[in-house]
Amino acid sequence: AQKVTQAQTEISVVEKEDVTLDCVYETRDTTYYLFWYKQPPSGELVFLIRRNSFDEQNEISGRYSWNFQKSTSSFNFTITASQVVDSAVYFCALSETLQGAQKLVFGQGTRLTINP
């Protein structure tokens, strides 16, 4: 069965520090997709990134960057120069496709607190 593990339950840093959120996944599929979502206190899950299993190139978007390593089944997320607005719960997810339908398997989430 597919599984996503986010070992860090909570992280607290001071503003402007860099922070990395870890994500390790398990799957037997050769083709799969990985996602990161942000959940602010309002509750809505905000899409951040999607990566397919054939694209191991790291991606940078502003202060956000993602490191995908198939060899270690990891898809880590780094926020550079963190800001208070980055405070949220972050979820890593793995897609599972059955009969054409997509189902997301989520990790337990990492609660990130950025202190001023």
Add this chain to the structure above:
Amino acid sequence: KAGVTQTPRYLIKTRGQQVTLSCSPISGHRSVSWYQQTPGQGLQFLFEYFSETQRNKGNFPGRFSGRQFSNSRSEMNVSTLELGDSALYLCASSLAAKGTDTQYFGPGTRLTVL
């Protein structure tokens, strides 16, 4: 483009009652998925609909059901509510012609069962 909308945003029910939650997907999106989020179990997949057909179902009892209309709007129903059904119910939509598209989530409906 308007995002995914869910109504109502908050609900309070008592044990034994039933509840219906509504989800309107992003315009053009034909797939709607539902997830339950609780502090203990995290985010769990309920079911997914595409073109009015349920394509996938999670491991939930039959009290949880859903449907999708021809305009892609979806509803989920929970009958005979239990205290453990208290949760944030999230709806997500995607183009999902092939099941690999990104899912975009609504703000959720927070259900409290007393």
